[in-house]
Amino acid sequence: MYIDYPLPRREGIMGRGTDIPTFTFTFTLTPTLSHRGRGRIILYKDSPMPKQDPTERTTGFLKKNLETLPHKKRFEYLNQKLRGIIQYAYKNSTAFKNKMESVGLKPKDIQTIKDLEKIPITKKAELVELQKKNPPFGGFEGVPISELKRIYVSPGPICEPGEMEYSELGWAQGMYAGGFRPGDIVINTFSYHMVPFALHMVDNSLHRNGCIVIPTGVGNTEQQVNILKTFQATGFCGTPSFLLNIGEKAEEIGLDLKKDLNLKVGFVAAEMLPESLRLKLEEKFGMVIRQTYGTADIGCLGYECLQKSGMHIPDDKIVEIVDPETGKQLGPGKTGEIVATSFNKVYPMIRFGTGDLSIVTETPCPCGRTSPRLIKILGRVDQVTKVRGLFVHPGQAEEVVSRFPQIEKYQVVVTRKEHKDEMTFRIELKQESLQPEKLKEEIEKAIRDVIKVRGDVEFIPKGTIPDGTRKIDDQRSWE
Numbered sequence: 001m002y003i004d005y006p007l008p009r010r011e012g013i014m015g016r017g018t019d020i021p022t023f024t025f026t027f028t029l030t031p032t033l034s035h036r037g038r039g040r041i042i043l044y045k046d047s048p049m050p051k052q053d054p055t056e057r058t059t060g061f062l063k064k065n066l067e068t069l070p071h072k073k074r075f076e077y078l079n080q081k082l083r084g085i086i087q088y089a090y091k092n093s094t095a096f097k098n099k100m101e102s103v104g105l106k107p108k109d110i111q112t113i114k115d116l117e118k119i120p121i122t123k124k125a126e127l128v129e130l131q132k133k134n135p136p137f138g139g140f141e142g143v144p145i146s147e148l149k150r151i152y153v154s155p156g157p158i159c160e161p162g163e164m165e166y167s168e169l170g171w172a173q174g175m176y177a178g179g180f181r182p183g184d185i186v187i188n189t190f191s192y193h194m195v196p197f198a199l200h201m202v203d204n205s206l207h208r209n210g211c212i213v214i215p216t217g218v219g220n221t222e223q224q225v226n227i228l229k230t231f232q233a234t235g236f237c238g239t240p241s242f243l244l245n246i247g248e249k250a251e252e253i254g255l256d257l258k259k260d261l262n263l264k265v266g267f268v269a270a271e272m273l274p275e276s277l278r279l280k281l282e283e284k285f286g287m288v289i290r291q292t293y294g295t296a297d298i299g300c301l302g303y304e305c306l307q308k309s310g311m312h313i314p315d316d317k318i319v320e321i322v323d324p325e326t327g328k329q330l331g332p333g334k335t336g337e338i339v340a341t342s343f344n345k346v347y348p349m350i351r352f353g354t355g356d357l358s359i360v361t362e363t364p365c366p367c368g369r370t371s372p373r374l375i376k377i378l379g380r381v382d383q384v385t386k387v388r389g390l391f392v393h394p395g396q397a398e399e400v401v402s403r404f405p406q407i408e409k410y411q412v413v414v415t416r417k418e419h420k421d422e423m424t425f426r427i428e429l430k431q432e433s434l435q436p437e438k439l440k441e442e443i444e445k446a447i448r449d450v451i452k453v454r455g456d457v458e459f460i461p462k463g464t465i466p467d468g469t470r471k472i473d474d475q476r477s478w479e
């Protein structure tokens, strides 16, 4: 994700960089933006030292009573919220009522999270289809359209309602957990056009945290740099790759990222965040960057705290990890599809199938938040293969291979012999190995460690695997 938002377009592609007159800040506020402390005024301009951050960003909670609920109490709280939203949605959302009736369910049949298994999962494709038949929201809305503030239109095409009073908690919790504090001046570089993320979700959540937003939107990198410098902005919201662009542009025009800019915290989404990129950006800017995950349909489903121990599930959602084939819930530690339920009465999504794969953990987090966490987003459900009852994803195969720099190319082949699944990593090496048996053993051990399924390794001559082939080739036939 991270993940499901339409990726912001870059300058010149969508026209954000061309249809708005470009202007450059030629004035500077720097000498007057001062840090007051015990009567001392430190001018930022030409300051030889990196600026200190007087804000306490490492402790506290946005909603302490919810975020620190003991396990059993959390379960009771969520079950109670669930019963409420089921009653409400059955009464007010025609699409949900139809779904319940299609399997003979009444609201009283859903009392706990476990009961959710009885309700069929709503997939994105189904949402698009129903919205086409019954625009704009396919009957999933829980209030009359006249009571909305906005209608958002995301790629798909898929519409999302914007309620009068934004009430979602998740993104705001994520910002707080990542160190955003009241008084932070934040550039929001997500796209404000059409889609709900920047305007509805991020902007409102920054406001909830007491931050001041500069709604810069996508693109115009040089102007973003000028704004960061002029206003000594302390926060960034956007994609990690765009933050990298901003850093490169700032350096190109001769700025020192730590002395001339004042970024302290970053809230990133809509793209994978490799750890190497995070560390590079944190080091370059002298800031802390935390990521978040969610979808435009249902909102935030996970956010990182400062511990980087996975993504906490917000307190206004129920997240199930399910077997993508049966829809049945899997326990902690098992790979499955993320299926989410929100308590939002305007758009009560019940068992929305994200199509993303993850693993959940309930082990305590040192930050003090007691919510379960998504360990990481592993990839998409439609790329997954089941081998001996366990899901295998190309991302896992990639992780195995990334441990061995000797490997040039690979393909995983799944076959079936005598009613047993067999998984073979066919591998081309950069150079012939001097100890092929030892290397084979090491790779097979890594397969067991990462995928939890035994796999064989077969070395094949360079050039055997054609370009563009699937990473996992499932050759089993099921007649």
Ligand SMILES: [Zn+2]
Pocket (backbone or CB within 6 Å): 305, 306, 307, 309, 312, 365, 366, 367, 368, 369
């Ligand atoms: Zn935590």
